[in-house]
Structures are given as C-alpha cells and as structure tokens.
Amino acid sequence: MTKRRITIAIDCMGGDFAPHELVKGAISGGREHQVDVLLVGAPEAIQKELAQLDVQGVKFEIIPASQTIDMAESPGSAIRKKKDASVVVASQCVAKGQAQGLVAVGNTGAAMAAALFNMGRIEGIDRPAIAVVLPTTAKNPAILIDAGANADCIPEMLIQFAKMGGIFVESVLRVKNPRVGLLNIGEEYSKGNTFSLSTYKLLESHEGLQFVGNIEGKHLFDGSADVIVCDGFTGNVALKTAEGVGKMVMKIFKDEAGQSLRAKAGALLVKSAMKKVKRKVSDEEFGGALLLGVKGICVIGHGGSNAYAVQNAIRVAKEAIEQDVIAKIESKVAQACVVP
Amino acid sequence: MTKRRITIAIDCMGGDFAPHELVKGAISGGREHQVDVLLVGAPEAIQKELAQLDVQGVKFEIIPASQTIDMAESPGSAIRKKKDASVVVASQCVAKGQAQGLVAVGNTGAAMAAALFNMGRIEGIDRPAIAVVLPTTAKNPAILIDAGANADCIPEMLIQFAKMGGIFVESVLRVKNPRVGLLNIGEEYSKGNTFSLSTYKLLESHEGLQFVGNIEGKHLFDGSADVIVCDGFTGNVALKTAEGVGKMVMKIFKDEAGQSLRAKAGALLVKSAMKKVKRKVSDEEFGGALLLGVKGICVIGHGGSNAYAVQNAIRVAKEAIEQDVIAKIESKVAQACVVP
Numbered sequence: 251m252t253k254r255r256i257t258i259a260i261d262c263m264g265g266d267f268a269p270h271e272l273v274k275g276a277i278s279g280g281r282e283h284q285v286d287v288l289l290v291g292a293p294e295a296i297q298k299e300l301a302q303l304d305v306q307g308v309k310f311e312i313i314p315a316s317q318t319i320d321m322a323e324s325p326g327s328a329i330r331k332k333k334d335a336s337v338v339v340a341s342q343c344v345a346k347g348q349a350q351g352l353v354a355v356g357n358t359g360a361a362m363a364a365a366l367f368n369m370g371r372i373e374g375i376d377r378p379a380i381a382v383v384l385p386t387t388a389k390n391p392a393i394l395i396d397a398g399a400n401a402d403c404i405p406e407m408l409i410q411f412a413k414m415g416g417i418f419v420e421s422v423l424r425v426k427n428p429r430v431g432l433l434n435i436g437e438e439y440s441k442g443n444t445f446s447l448s449t450y451k452l453l454e455s456h457e458g459l460q461f462v463g464n465i466e467g468k469h470l471f472d473g474s475a476d477v478i479v480c481d482g483f484t485g486n487v488a489l490k491t492a493e494g495v496g497k498m499v500m501k502i503f504k505d506e507a508g509q510s511l512r513a514k515a516g517a518l519l520v521k522s523a524m525k526k527v528k529r530k531v532s533d534e535e536f537g538g539a540l541l542l543g544v545k546g547i548c549v550i551g552h553g554g555s556n557a558y559a560v561q562n563a564i565r566v567a568k569e570a571i572e573q574d575v576i577a578k579i580e581s582k583v584a585q586a587c588v589v590p
Numbered sequence: 591m592t593k594r595r596i597t598i599a600i601d602c603m604g605g606d607f608a609p610h611e612l613v614k615g616a617i618s619g620g621r622e623h624q625v626d627v628l629l630v631g632a633p634e635a636i637q638k639e640l641a642q643l644d645v646q647g648v649k650f651e652i653i654p655a656s657q658t659i660d661m662a663e664s665p666g667s668a669i670r671k672k673k674d675a676s677v678v679v680a681s682q683c684v685a686k687g688q689a690q691g692l693v694a695v696g697n698t699g700a701a702m703a704a705a706l707f708n709m710g711r712i713e714g715i716d717r718p719a720i721a722v723v724l725p726t727t728a729k730n731p732a733i734l735i736d737a738g739a740n741a742d743c744i745p746e747m748l749i750q751f752a753k754m755g756g757i758f759v760e761s762v763l764r765v766k767n768p769r770v771g772l773l774n775i776g777e778e779y780s781k782g783n784t785f786s787l788s789t790y791k792l793l794e795s796h797e798g799l800q801f802v803g804n805i806e807g808k809h810l811f812d813g814s815a816d817v818i819v820c821d822g823f824t825g826n827v828a829l830k831t832a833e834g835v836g837k838m839v840m841k842i843f844k845d846e847a848g849q850s851l852r853a854k855a856g857a858l859l860v861k862s863a864m865k866k867v868k869r870k871v872s873d874e875e876f877g878g879a880l881l882l883g884v885k886g887i888c889v890i891g892h893g894g895s896n897a898y899a900v901q902n903a904i905r906v907a908k909e910a911i912e913q914d915v916i917a918k919i920e921s922k923v924a925q926a927c928v929v930p
Binding site for chain 1: 662664725726727738741742773774775778780782783784786806807808809810811812821822823824826827828829830831832833834835836837838839841842843
C-alpha cells in the first residue's frame with residue numbers, strides 16, 4: 251500500500267518577506283519533505299518568484315487569491331471583509347480537502363480566524379489554542395500552550411490545552427508520556443493568582459495527565475516540563491519577553507564583537523556562537539506554532555519568517571498530518587473533557 | 591548645614607550566600623556609598639565574617655536576631671511565627687527610626703510581609719508593589735511594576751503603580767517625564783484580555799501620566815517606555831522568563847566557547863562578551879527591586895545576590911532615601927488617586 255501523498259497550502263502573501271521567502275520556502279520545503287504544495291496568492295507575483303527558482307521535482311500549483319491581510323489589520327473584520335484574502339483561500343483549500351494542512355505567517359490572529367471560520371472547531375473542543383515549541387537546554391524542546399489564542403481563559407480550558415499539547419508533543423516531537431506543568435509565579439502549590447490556584451487544583455486531580463506542578467518562567471527553557479499550559483495572555487507575554495531578551499543579548503554580543511577587532515578570530519567565534527544561539531532560540535528552526543483544536547492542520551509562523559522557517563513549518567505540518575494529530579485530539583481530548 | 595548621615599539595615603542572613611556575601615557587601619557598600627550600616631543577624635556569624643574584612647572607615651553596628659527565614663518558607667506564617675527573624679528585626683530598625691532603609695535578599699515574600707507589617711503602608715496607597723529595574727538597549731533602563739507583590743489586581747491599582755514607578759524612575763534613575771506603558775499582548779488599544787483592556791482605558795484617561803500605550807514583551811528591553819505597569823502575576827512571569835532565557839543563552843554560549851579551544855583568543859573574547867552581557871542583564875548591577883508604597887525604603891535583592899549586588903542595593907536604598915521617594919509618593923500619589 252502506498253502512503254497517500256500529502257498536500258500543504260501555503261499563504262504566500264503573509265509576513266514581512268512575502269512573497270519571496272514564502273515561495274522559496276514552499277518550494278524547498280516541498281522538495282525537502284516530499285510534499286505537494288499549493289502556492290496561494292497573487293499569481294503574477296508568485297510566478298515571478300518561481301522563475302528564479304529551481305522547481306524540479308516539486309509538485310506545486312498556484313491558487314489565485316486577489317487580496318492580502320497585513321500585520322496590523324484587525325483579524326475578525328479582515329476575514330469578514332476580504333473574502334479573497336490569501337490566508338482565507340489557503341484555509342479553504344484545507345476545508346475543501348485540496349490540502350491537508352495550512353502554513354501561514356504574518357498576522358496570527360487572521361490566520362487563526364481564517365482557520366477557525368473555514369475549517370471549523372473539532373467537536374468538543376471549546377477553544378483552539380496555539381502551541382509554540384520552546385528550545386530548552388535539555389534533550390527535548392518543550393511546548394507552551396496557549397501562546398496567544400485566548401486572552402481570557404477559565405481554568406477548565408487549560409485541561410484541554412494540556413491534552414492537546416500532550417498529543418502534539420508525543421506525536422510530533424516524539425516525547426513519550428509528556429510531563430505537564432502550569433506556568434506560575436512560584437513552585438509551591440500555594441503560589442499564584444486566583445486563576446492559577448484554581449487551575450492547579452483541576453490539573454492535579456485530572457486523570458490521565460502527568461502533572462508535575464508549577465513551572466516558573468525561569469524554568470521554561472530547562473526541560474522541567476514538556477507541556478507548559480497557561481492562559482493565552484500570560485503565554486504571549488512570556489513568549490514575547492523571551493524574544494525581547496534574546497534580541498537584547500544578541501545586540502550586546504554584536505556590539506562587543508564589533509568592538510573587538512583586535513582579535514579577529516575571537517570576533518568570528520562570537521559570530522559563530524551567536525549564529526548557534528540564534529538558531530537554537532529562533533522559531534526558524536521550529537517552524538512556527540500549531541493551532542490546535544481546529545479541523546485541519548494549521549501552522550502559524552512568525553511575521554519575520556524566512557524561507558528556512560517556512561520550510562520547517564512545512565515539516566511540522568507534514569508530521570502533524572502523518573501522525574494524525576486531529577484524529578487523536580478528536581478521540582482523546584474532545585470526548586474526555588468538556589468545559590462546563 | 592550638614593547633610594544627615596544615612597543608616598541602612600541589612601538582613602545579613604538571607605539568600606543563598608549568607609552571611610558571607612551579605613556582610614561583605616554591607617561593608618563595601620557602606621564605604622563606597624558613605625552610609626552607616628546595621629548588620630542584622632546572628633552576631634557570632636557576622637563577627638566571624640567581619641574578622642576577615644577591612645572595616646576601616648565604615649560605621650557599622652551588629653543588631654542581633656536569632657532566627658532566619660529561608661527561601662522556601664511561606665512568608666505570612668514565617669513572619670508571624672519568627673518574631674526574631676533577621677528580616678523582621680531589620681525592618682523594625684527602619685520602623686523605629688534606627689535606619690532609614692532596609693536591604694534584604696532571599697525570600698521576597700517574607701521581606702515584603704516584614705516591611706509591610708512593621709513599617710506599614712503609606713496612607714492612601716492600596717497595595718504596595720515591586721518595581722524592578724530592567725536593562726535596555728536604549729540610553730536608560732526601564733522599570734517593571736508590579737513584579738510580583740500582587741498576584742491579583744484590579745485595573746485601578748495600576749494607576750498607583752504607574753505613579754509610584756514614575757517617581758522612582760524620576761528620582762533614582764533620573765529619567766525626566768517618564769513614559770508609562772502597559773504590558774500587553776499587542777500594540778493596538780484593542781488588544782489584550784479583559785483586565786488589560788480596562789486598564790488601558792483608565793491609564794489613557796488619567797491626567798498627569800505620560801501614557802504611551804501598550805508595550806509587548808519584546809519591547810520591554812528596548813526603551814519603548816520608562817515605566818511598564820502590569821499586575822504582579824504577569825510581571826513576575828515576564829521577569830522570570832527573562833531570567834530563564836538569559837540563562838539558556840549563556841549556557842549555549844558557554845558550551846560553544848568550551849568547544850572552541852582551537853581558538854583560545856576567541857574563547858576569551860566570548861567569555862569577556864558573556865561577562866558584559868551577564869553584567870548588563872543581571873540584577874547585580876541594579877541592586878534589586880524596590881518595594882514601593884510602604885513607609886520606609888525597602889530594597890529586595892535576588893536570592894543569589896553576591897557582595898557586589900548587595901553593595902548596589904545599598905546604593906539604590908541610599909538614593910531613594912536622599913531623593914525622598916516616600917514623601918513624594920505620599921504627596922503625589924496617595925492623595926491623587928484612591929482605588930475605589
């Protein structure tokens with residue numbers, strides 16, 4: 251029996267470097283990960299990019315979309331007004347079965363809204379959530395869920411986040427029996443705000459979760475837990491703070507290396523170390539976040555994604571499809587826990 | 591007219607390196623910043639440390655305290671049970687007027703509870719808050735308030751945080767007309783959770799604040815605002831996440847430098863750059879956080895504080911005392927805005 255060929259729809263018009271990096275990443279991702287790609291966006295612009303690329307061995311199709319949604323637009327109204335926006339059309343490709351997964355970069359809210367509106371929620375899932383892969387100093391990366399889909403949460407929602415996140419970690423990151431932690435401001439069970447105290451109790455008493463307690467921000471990156479759950483506001487603040495610190499540290503290193511021309515070998519070494527750090531901590535390598543809980547694989551990348559990031563996003567989408575993450579969520583999460 | 595000599599009480603028994611680093615830092619801080627110091631803790635242990643130090647030119651006094659509160663103890667009950675704990679006795683020194691400021695490292699909650707219980711709140715201030723100095727890539731550092739004193743907040747509290755923080759930034763960090771930002775998950779006014787949306791409206795309409803809008807986590811360290819306000823849960827998560835990223839980045843750099851023995855000059859340079867980054871991003875340099883809103887200056891340091899950090903904490907306390915931060919909070923904040 252031959253394995254069914256996977257097709258992934260790429261919104262080629264989103265993010266800071268569209269369409270160039272998107273088309274480039276789609277083609278290299280298609281080749282590298284042996285998937286077919288639908289290039290969604292302005293046909294002429296996409297054609298122009300393709301003309302500069304070696305497309306041999308990659309099966310692709312251009313799917314026209316006449317509109318784009320930029321970073322600053324309000325997701326809800328943009329989705330309603332721009333029926334022919336690339337991200338909308340790309341998510342419809344998944345809804346109609348032309349593709350099994352969507353890769354979008356740029357306006358996260360718009361990608362989420364388009365996916366939710368067109369693909370729909372998995373029955374029994376109350377709120378889809380964004381899982382972001384975090385680099386760690388341990389053997390495996392960890393995931394943070396929810397990284398921004400739901401600014402306001404009730405504690406019960408985090409049970410579903412924990413379960414969906416666990417399935418992602420087991421299936422795609424290949425971590426067995428993932429340990430679930432709650433992002434909080436102290437390690438002891440008695441620490442936190444009203445929300446985290448209630449959530450702790452729920453997580454602790456919920457069967458089928460390997461709950462390891464509270465995880466402080468300083469332990470997000472050391473492998474203390476595999477799945478770290480939180481409301482989307484807190485998760486987004488943590489994620490963007492991490493980005494800010496990373497940028498600041500890189501800038502200081504860069505300044506230092508620049509000043510040290512006296513030791514050229516040293517400067518080179520700093521640059522090489524910086525590259526390594528950047529690679530380790532950037533989302534390029536991880537290929538973006540997965541929107542879990544919608545009826546279709548949806549990988550959302552950073553607005554600044556380059557071709558390499560897009561290529562990795564395609565890898566994540568492919569693995570999630572192959573591992574049947576949606577069916578697993580349907581059978582293991584949606585029926586097991588319903589938010590009251 | 592001679593300036594009145596300042597006395598600062600140092601809890602010498604708190605944190606990971608007590609009493610050694612505390613006594614050492616107290617003496618060097620006393621000398622460096624020309625203040626008298628009260629060394630609070632077990633007299634014998636303190637004496638033993640003093641015997642190894644050059645104490646010439648420093649006026650100090652040992653204030654006996656027979657108990658200590660360690661990092662893991664629950665603040666409230668520890669304060670109630672251990673009447674003779676070093677942090678309790680040290681805060682009483684301020685309450686009784688023997689000292690004008692307290693420096694404590696280690697159990698932040700215990701220091702806060704001791705200060706609040708013994709010194710009392712400034713009238714009209716509903717909730718004291720912790721202001722932490724953040725390094726930035728811009729000219730001036732910024733402060734984050736509240737960094738963990740109040741896990742649950744109502745929007746009105748953040749007006750007081752903004753005002754107290756502004757006074758600290760103007761007085762101690764010498765930043766004129768501080769710009770106030772709200773830690774949030776998007777730049778637009780329409781972004782956020784229920785809490786941040788309400789808080790935005792309050793801050794925007796409050797006279798006397800130079801409100802510059804929402805600040806995302808990624809802009810905490812780039813000088814986008816001078817005072818960044820948030821509830822204590824969010825602030826603590828952001829702060830500790832920053833610490834976690836810093837640690838991870840340092841570890842990767844260290845590993846890289848270790849592997850590159852082939853270029854010894856390079857390894858040295860990486861180390862020197864790392865030292866610079868560490869200094870820039872560590873709280874050693876900033877001397878800890880200030881608990882604003884209590885009737886006495888209270889500087890709280892990281893549990894891992896060394897002598898240099900303690901010395902800088904003394905500097906912060908001294909400047910806050912000289913700049914009359916408490917009187918300014920009394921006159922400018924407490925009467926101006928009362929939380930309903």
